[in-house]
Amino acid sequence: MSDIDTKAPAKPKSTAKKSPAKAVSAKTAAAKFVEAALDKAERKNLMLKEITFTDQNARITPRTQEEIEEMAISIEAAGLLQNLVVHRMADGRYGAAAGETRRLGMDLLMVQGRSAAGVPVTPEFIVPVLVVDEQDAYAISVAENVRRTNLQPADQLENIRLLAKKGTPPEQIGAILGFSTLHVKKCLKLTTVAPALLDLLKTNQINFDQLAALGATDDHQRQLQAWEKSSYYAHLRKPKALREAVLNDEVSAADSHIVEFVGLEAYQAAGGETREDLFAESVILTNPLMLETLAMAKLQVAADEVAKNEGWAWAVGRSREVRSYNGDEKTFEILFVQAKLSDELQTEMDQLLTEQELLDDMFDTAGLDADEEWEHAPRVEQIEARINEINDAAEINKWSPEVRATAGVVAYLKDGQIQIQRGLMKVEDIKQQEKANREEIKKNTPPSEKGLSQVLVASLSAERTLAVSAALAQNTNVAIALHTFTLANRIFHNGYNYVLHTSVDSQHSACLSQSAEADSENGIANQKLNEMHESWLSRFPQDWSDDFTWLLEWPQADVLALLTYCISHAVDGKEAHMRDNRIASRLERIEQALNFQIGEWWKPTCDNYFSRIGKDQIVDALNSAGESGKAKDAEGMKRKEAAEFAAAVLSETGWLPSCMAPQPQAESENRADATASATNANDTDADDSAAA
Structure with a gap:
C-alpha cells in the first residue's frame, strides 16, 4: 500500500426528509402519565407537620445541602409554586411521593424562622397537596422525576427494579418512563450485577456503558476481577475491553472481527451455540474453540x-x-x-x-x-x-x-x-540446515592429534558464553559496570580493543545455534535464562513495545534488574580459535568479577566434548584426572566406546578440560595486561600512521 492515504471525494447524496419519530421521548411519555394519574387525585390542604418522608419517593440519590438551600431560597421568595403529591400513611400522616425536596426546603425555612412569600413558615404552615393511592404513588414519583430531570443512572435502575418488584410488567414500566421495553429489560438485567459495582454507579465511579459491558456475564467474581484489573490502564476501562475481559471464554458477535470473518451462520451450521446479549442487541458465542477452528481452517x-x-x-x-x-x-x-x-x-x-x-x-x-x-x-x-x-x-x-x-x-x-x-x-528447518552444515564442516575438519577442532572450540565458547550470561543476569553491579565500560570505550576510545564489550544485539540465539550439537538448549544456563525471560515478559504491559514510558512507573530497582538481564544477553565470548589454550579467554575478567565457576554450569559429557575429540585425547583426559587404570582400559576401545566410557567415569569427579578450567588470577591478569599492551601499541601505530 502507498504511504499516502488518498480517498476519492464522495459525491453528495440527496437526503430525504425524515418522517416524525414514532417513539415518544421519555419526558413526554412521563408527562402524559403524570397528568393522567393526577387528574384523579384529591386536592387538599395539609399542615407542614402532617407531611413526612416516604419510601415511595423514587429518588435514591441523597439531596445535597446545596439543593435544599436553593429550594428554600426559591420558596422564600415566591412561595410554593406547585402542589406536593402525597399518599396517606398508616400513622395518619402523609408521605411526599413527589416534592420531597420542596418539603425539605420548607422544613429548613421553619427551623431557621424564615418566611415563604411573606408568610412565616411554622409547623402549621398550609401546604397544598394532591393525594393519590399508595399503590400509584411510586410510579407517579418515578414519572415525575423523569419529567422534571433525567434520573441518575443508579436511581433509574433502582426505580425500574422496584416497579418490577411491585408486579409492573416491562411494557408498562417503559410506558411510564418513556423507555423502550428492551431498555427496561436491559436495566432489569443490570440490577443483578455485583452489588459493589452498583454502589460505584451511585457515586459516579462507573458509568452505565461500563456496567452494561460487565453485565455480559452473570459471574459476579469475574465482573469484579475485570473491573479491578482495568484500574491499572485507562484503555482497559473502555466498554469493549471490559466486555472482552468478562467474556474470556465466550465471544460477543457485536464487536468481533473473527465472528465477522467466519460468519455467524457458518458457526451455527457447524453446531456452535449462542446466547442472547441484551446489551449489544446481539448474541454471544459460547464455543470460542469451534469459532477459532473455523477461522483457522x-x-x-x-x-x-x-x-x-x-x-x-x-x-x-x-x-x-x-x-x-x-x-x-x-x-x-x-x-x-x-x-x-x-x-x-x-x-x-x-x-x-x-x-x-x-x-x-x-x-x-x-x-x-x-x-x-x-x-x-x-x-x-x-x-x-x-x-x-x-x-x-x-x-x-x-x-x-x-x-x-x-x-x-x-x-x-x-x-x-x-x-x-x-x-x-x-x-526447526534452520536447525536442521545448520546441523547439516556442521556435519559437513566436521567431516572436512578432523581433530588434530593434541588440539581441538574449530567446530568444538566454537561450541565450547558458546556454551561458556551462555553460562557467563546466566551468572551475569543475577549481578546488577557487574552488568552495569560492564555495559558502562562498553559505552565509555565507544565514546572516549579510538581504535580497536580486544577487551570484552557488550554487543548491541542479543547473543543468546547465536550461542544456542553454535552449540546445538552439545544440546545446550537443555543445559542449566539456558534453562535459567529462559526462566528469567518468561518471568520478565509476564510483567510487561500488553503494548510494551510501542513506548518506553511504562518503565517510568516501575521501581528503579526493577528497571535496573531488567537492564541487568538484557545486558547479560549482550555478552559475546564466541570464537573459533583458542588463545593460549583457553576457551573464550575474553570472558576471564568478567568471570573474576562474578567469582564465576564454570563447573557450576557445565561439565564435559559424551555429546558436548568426548565424542568430539580424538581417542588419544580421551586417554589423556583420563590420565590427567588420575584415572590411569581407566585410561589403559580406554586404549583398547574404539573411539565412540571410549568417549562414552570416559564420560561415565568422569561425570561426578568435577574434572574439566584444561581449556575450560578456571585459571589462577595472576596468570589471567598477566595475559589480560599483555592483550591490553598489544591493543594500545596497535592504537599508537595507527595514530602515528595517520599523523604521517
Missing part, C-alpha cells in the same frame, strides 16, 4: 492458495501476525528483504505520487464544490489502485525462488480481513 485455505500460486515451501493459517517476540521467535524466523522497483516502475511510481499530491493540494486549496470534486474522483481512484498494484507486486516479487523454496507464508486476521505475511523460516 479458512485462513489455512487462503495461505495454501498463496503458497501454491507464488511457489512457497509451506503455508500456515493463524490468528495473528508472526512477531519476533512473545514466543514466536521459538517457532519462526522473519526474513527481511528490501523491495526494489525497476527503473521503469520507479519512474511510474514517482509520476503517480506527484499527480496524487497535486490533486490533494487542489482539493485542499482550490475550494472545489462537490460536483467538481466528483469529476476528479475516478482519476484519484485510478492512481491509488495503481500505486497499490505496484507495491503489492513488489512485495511479492522481492522474494527469490531460492528463498521461496525453503521459506513460507502465513495468513492471519487483522480487523476482520485476511493479511499475508511472506518470508518466514521455521526455526
